[in-house]
Amino acid sequence: MHQQLSQLPIEHQIEKLTISLVNINSINGTAGEGKIIEFVYDTMQTFPYYQKNPSLLWTTDVKNDPIGRKNLFACVKSPKETTKTIIYHSHLDTVDIEDYGNSKEYALSPQHLEEFFKTYNGNKDVQKDALSGDWMFGRGAVDMKSGAAVHIANILYFSNHLEELDGNLLLILNGGEESEHDGIIDALDELSRLKIEENLDFLMAINTDFTTPLYRNDPHRYIYTGVAGKLLPSFHIYGREVHVGDTLSGIDPNYIAAKITERIHNNFELTKQIEGETILPPTCLHQRDTKETYTVQTASASHIYFNYFLYEETPNQVINKLKTVTQQVCLEAEQYLQQQYEKYVEFSKVPKSDLSWHLEVVTYHEFIAYLNQKGINTELIIKEVLEKNVGQESRHQAFAIVNALQKADPEYRPRVILFFAPPFLPHNYFKENVERDQLLKQTITKVVDEVASETGEQFEVKRFFPYLADGSFLSIHATEKELYELLGNFPEWETLYPVPFERIRALNIPSVTMGVYGKDGHKWTERVFKPYSFGILPSLIRKTTNELFKVHHH
Numbered sequence: 417m418h419q420q421l422s423q424l425p426i427e428h429q430i431e432k433l434t435i436s437l438v439n440i441n442s443i444n445g446t447a448g449e450g451k452i453i454e455f456v457y458d459t460m461q462t463f464p465y466y467q468k469n470p471s472l473l474w475t476t477d478v479k480n481d482p483i484g485r486k487n488l489f490a491c492v493k494s495p496k497e498t499t500k501t502i503i504y505h506s507h508l509d510t511v512d513i514e515d516y517g518n519s520k521e522y523a524l525s526p527q528h529l530e531e532f533f534k535t536y537n538g539n540k541d542v543q544k545d546a547l548s549g550d551w552m553f554g555r556g557a558v559d560m561k562s563g564a565a566v567h568i569a570n571i572l573y574f575s576n577h578l579e580e581l582d583g584n585l586l587l588i589l590n591g592g593e594e595s596e597h598d599g600i601i602d603a604l605d606e607l608s609r610l611k612i613e614e615n616l617d618f619l620m621a622i623n624t625d626f627t628t629p630l631y632r633n634d635p636h637r638y639i640y641t642g643v644a645g646k647l648l649p650s651f652h653i654y655g656r657e658v659h660v661g662d663t664l665s666g667i668d669p670n671y672i673a674a675k676i677t678e679r680i681h682n683n684f685e686l687t688k689q690i691e692g693e694t695i696l697p698p699t700c701l702h703q704r705d706t707k708e709t710y711t712v713q714t715a716s717a718s719h720i721y722f723n724y725f726l727y728e729e730t731p732n733q734v735i736n737k738l739k740t741v742t743q744q745v746c747l748e749a750e751q752y753l754q755q756q757y758e759k760y761v762e763f764s765k766v767p768k769s770d771l772s773w774h775l776e777v778v779t780y781h782e783f784i785a786y787l788n789q790k791g792i793n794t795e796l797i798i799k800e801v802l803e804k805n806v807g808q809e810s811r812h813q814a815f816a817i818v819n820a821l822q823k824a825d826p827e828y829r830p831r832v833i834l835f836f837a838p839p840f841l842p843h844n845y846f847k848e849n850v851e852r853d854q855l856l857k858q859t860i861t862k863v864v865d866e867v868a869s870e871t872g873e874q875f876e877v878k879r880f881f882p883y884l885a886d887g888s889f890l891s892i893h894a895t896e897k898e899l900y901e902l903l904g905n906f907p908e909w910e911t912l913y914p915v916p917f918e919r920i921r922a923l924n925i926p927s928v929t930m931g932v933y934g935k936d937g938h939k940w941t942e943r944v945f946k947p948y949s950f951g952i953l954p955s956l957i958r959k960t961t962n963e964l965f966k967v968h969h970h
């Protein structure tokens with residue numbers, strides 16, 4: 417491969433590498449995730465630098481991974497003795513190709529798709545782009561095999577121009593990003609080892625994940641200096657189940673669930689707007705009762721969970737806010753259901769019974785404390801649930817734990833229990849009062865301004881990468897106290913979501929997204945814009961690298 421690449425200018429190297437990577441099926445959850453890492457390893461092995469220094473290119477197997485995921489590491493050492501190191505990182509897995517429908521067999525063939533879209537009348541914008549010759553199509557073209565190709569080509573460049581390197585580079589390529597980020601999480605072990613054994617000092621990480629216009633005809637290229645986090649606030653709702661003939665005495669958990677969703681889904685009042693940032697409200701991802709078959713009983717319980725992006729808030733602020741919303745909902749439901757019952761008593765002249773429609777709202781942390789105080793062995797109950805549910809989806813297990821605890825309460829009463837289920841992605845951003853962060857920010861701004869005036873590109877530097885990214889796992893913004901509060905409401909996180917949060921806090925590597933640019937990530941019209949992604953971006957990253965080492969020379 418090196419022989420072919422060495423004949424080409426860098427933008428064509430990247431194009432060629434991207435096509436080769438798109439051609440390999442590496443859909444998340446398939447064995448292809450490991451195979452594509454092997455392909456890159458074989459390719460990079462042919463680089464003269466790794467011929468000479470074979471120990472600086474290696475892969476690791478992701479531990480306890482049933483599909484054989486691997487991580488690739490490639491180091492380029494500066495000829496100067498220095499510990500300063502910049503990380504380049506990318507993921508090589510992709511989402512599924514079902515969205516290509518009848519064209520599925522061409523999903524991994526950029527040239528074929530380009531021809532197809534040239535005559536495609538279904539979307540004029542796509543057709544225009546295909547006809548321009550400036551765009552490459554295919555699954556993973558923009559998210560983000562082209563980004564990995566940019567890093568690989570820059571590694572090749574610097575390994576041939578060591579004299580330009582005032583610090584070391586470490587490339588990390590991984591899979592698992594499009595689901596639960598197992599690749600980067602596993603790579604943390606190797607990063608910690610390198611930090612301790614090789615004494616590497618990681619200044620910053622650059623992720624090339626995809627960036628995209630934020631509105632129609634948006635002329636900007638966005639650089640993101642941090643990443644939004646994500647929580648999965650979950651609600652286990654217990655009502656009072658009744659036969660339909662007795663509906664007015666019941667508390668239907670589906671009714672409560674509907675009201676909670678109505679209050680939270682897409683509600684901008686729950687998110688503080690941050691000037692100049694793309695801030696998204698919570699989204700309902702799941703709402704279902706626990707009935708398995710048709711009956712004329714109302715459901716006994718209902719489950720909901722939401723995607724909740726985390727920007728500047730702490731997880732504890734989030735759960736308190738959602739608890740307040742839920743308490744309000746339950747109060748309204750109580751009043752409404754009571755009124756309906758009283759009307760019924762009045763109309764049908766039946767004797768009134770002594771019923772309450774009150775629902776208690778508690779967090780998981782509060783509920784555990786309550787049960788423990790009653791002398792209930794919650795640890796044992798949880799252990800039994802985990803044993804019974806081995807291999808089940810982690811969210812299912814979390815709900816099962818909450819359910820077993822509710823059943824163990826002798827006062828089993830109508831109740832909403834709030835907790836966090838996996839995944840949790842830490843948020844991070846440059847802090848105003850941390851010197852290191854401000855220095856990085858200044859350096860990035862300086863380089864971006866230079867590249868803007870050289871090329872005419874309109875850059876905008878933002879704080880939060882608006883999609884979920886592997887950079888979440890390289891540093892964690894939450895303080896020890898905030899983390900403790902979060903994990904207190906996260907049932908059995910050590911088992912269900914064993915993320916080494918303490919290790920992340922110790923590594924504390926800021927990850928900046930200088931991404932490839934394209935449109936329609938995760939859609940069958942996914943495409944990467946070549947002139948910027950293959951021409952300008954690689955040099956922007958090299959300049960940032962040089963400048964960072966210059967600023968941190970001592």
Ligand SMILES: [Zn+2]
Nearest residue numbers: 559560625626
């Ligand atoms: Zn991506």
